[in-house]
Amino acid sequence: MKTINYIYSLLSIVVIMAMGCEKDNFDAPTSMLTGRVVHQGQPLGLRSGGVQLELWQHGYDLFSKIPIHVDQDGSFSARLFDGNYKLVLLRGNGPWADNTDSLDVNLKGTASVDVPVDPYFIITNQSFQRNGNEITGTVTIQQVNTSRSLERVAIYLGQTLIVDQNNSAARAEVVSGAIADFNQPIELTVSIPASLADKGYLFARIGVKATGVAEYLYSQPQQITL
Amino acid sequence: MKRIYQLAILSILPLAFLSCAKDWLERTPKNIILEEQVWNDPKQILGLLANFYDRLPTDMGLNDPDHTSIDANQERQAQWRRMADYDDAMWSGFSNEEGRNNIVNYPFDRWRVWNYSLVRDINLALENIEKYGVSLSGEQKAQFSAELRFLRAYNYFELVKRMGGVPLITTQLIYDYSGDPSYMQAPRAKEAEVYDFIADEVDAIKDDLGNTGSNTRANKYTALALKSRAMLYAGSLAKYNNEMGGPITTPGGEVGIPASRADEYFEKSLAASAEIITSGGYALYQNNPDLGENFYEAVVRKTGNDEVIFAWDFLSSKDKRHGFAYDNIPRSIREDNLSSSNITPSLNLVERYEYLDGSNGELKTRTADNSDFIYYDQVTDIFANKDARLYGTVIYPGASFKGLTVEMQAGVMVWNAASNSYQTVEGADLGSTWGGESYPHGDGKLLTATGGPHRSIMEVSNTGFYLRKYVDSGPGTSTRGIRSDVWWVWFRLGEVYLNAAEAAFELNRDADAAQYLSTLRERAGFGANSVTASTITVERIRNERRVELAFEDHRVWDLKRWRIAHDVWNGSSSNPDAVVYALYPYRVVRPGDAARDGKYVFVKMAAPRFRAPRFFQMGNYYSSIDQGVINNNPKIVRNPFH
Missing domain, CATH: 2.60.40.2060 (Immunoglobulin-like)
Incomplete structure (x- = not known):
């Protein structure tokens, strides 16, 4: 009798644990944005972790930038949710002239963008x-x-x-x-x-x-x- | 019969309600203080003022609030641990905070303060004291208002030096529920306008402040000290920003002051400094004939101190205390069983203290041709004839504190005749001897001292130095039971001399500048006129600021306004300014060589626990503004580089 009680209580704990973590978790983002910072189609060499692009998404309550760090070979990648984003150059950040125009990024599954810049x-x-x-x-x-x-x-x-x-x-x-x-x-x-x-x-x-x-x-x- | 009864009760009942007169509900609440009560009672106003004084932001201070987060109002409070984040010191304490030795780059929000919560409270107080304060005398009202405006001006200075131009809000903003908040959204003022605001406020209030002789409440000279510092900042920003290859500016002038205004600001700074110096109310602290102890006392001693103009006071008897001494006392003389030795000054700073003959302060560890060590009889001999402020700021090996000698020895250097070189032996534990089972060939004398330095043990110096400035020398003050009530100095006359020297130098009055510097240096043991008009340079003034004002929250702001922070801390491991260095003393074991055996030698090295070189990026000159603030007020423009 006692062991059966034991088993039951253990079983119920296991069931509770198995059920517990369902609703309150969101799926992690799965879509992949990749790209390069280019001049005339050629990627630019940069300092590792030195240059940042920013990604903005309108239409949600939380409006703050998603920073994207550019690798030293000029490529970058970010794992995101599907949606429409605006990719912006951070003013004064990279070795190129400022450009306030944003680049529309429509992300469904995967997307690859080349960001043209005007280097000095x-x-x-x-x-x-x-x-x-x-x-x-x-x-x-x-x-x-x-x-x-x-x-x-x-x-x-x-x-x-x-x-x-x-x-x-x-x-x-x-x-x-x-x-x-x-x-x-x-x-x-x-x-x-x-x-x-x-x-x-x-x-x-x-x-x-x-x-x-x-x-x-x-x-x-x-x-x-x- | 029954009916009569009922009627009687009915007639009594209203009486019971009527009888207690009109004022039954009109009582003074016991748990709410009304505006009329506050603004007519000088004691309560003082209590409120104390709260505002306590909320002034600083990068360092002596407090230890939750240091991992910014509070919701973005009132970032004082945090002494930040002393370990620059190049004057590093973190040698508990390894939880090892990140301070490994700051890959300073985040763009690092110095962010947006404490309009305090600005609003002050604006509200200023309006209410006029509205409700009927029984205050005109003089009291003027004084309290002046004090509030001083606090507001000081706070705007803290804002502008971190964020650039900020919205100048001087009245409380009240929402009218119309659905359109745009009339409350103020754009950022120009950087120059905020500095002008500070100067104008000081001029307007300085004669109303009263509080003569107080160094914890603002008086006329406190306000002038603020003006002296703020105008110096504005002047050097106007000058040095425009000397950069690419000046940091925004199109609207929220960041960037025109170069043409530099001289005007320097003139204002110099005038304010000169007024304090000539007022006669303040004097450099010179009460102790031991110049090193004298300099230590100049900052921490509360009685008979005419040097401190404005301080953030603590008092043990009122339980307003801090644990700065508990956390920073040298390991070997700590009185508690935990902590100690967190902030340890760097060799970089120690070598900035000149020799008393005016020569470069670099410590001499090797012979001129670099063929051998220099052998010192006593461990303290290497620090002989140095600027007395070194002793007053730093505890170096063999120096005394609280009447005890702080012994430091990293290990022994054993001569190996066969290989014709020294073998370095360092103990695994503090207070170990070179002998016994572990070292059968040892001589049984000291190996590693209880005070270290040690390469890896926590809570013992990693640099070979301990902090003296601001560490309480009172008995028991480094225990958690007693703690310390040393005050934090906002302004002291020493800084005013340096402000005057720098402003005069920028205005090409070299002789005046040299005179101010020489006066200050005499207190540190230099001869009269140790700096003259022909020997004064901008590097000398900057070095003087670094050694005099170390750990008083100046270094990072000075480097910023001179626009050299990105060169000094350029993140390169080959740049000696960006790396924290250590000095390790060793005892020489070389039997048969009387000239060397038992003497002390010193090794300079990058501090073993120090990881990433300091890296200050262009985007750090002005801190980023929180995106939430910009979302709420679209008129706020972002700072450059972020």
């Missing part, structure tokens, strides 16, 4: 050479939006693929005053730090910065075998 500078050509204990990067930059001037060009070395202003083992720069004509290829030389020298490989990247904008625009990182 882009990197059109880059190459790296190793000379002994030094890496020399040669880069050609091109001004696209002329409203801001060139501030500096920098080369970064890192141990992993993620290399930028905040994640680098070594860095060297040339300020705009030292560049006679930035339409010509610019050479940057940085010595390989001891922490990377014995690893056998490293990643190099070049960034260009316009005055008055916090973020650099980067080339895609390139692996160099030592």
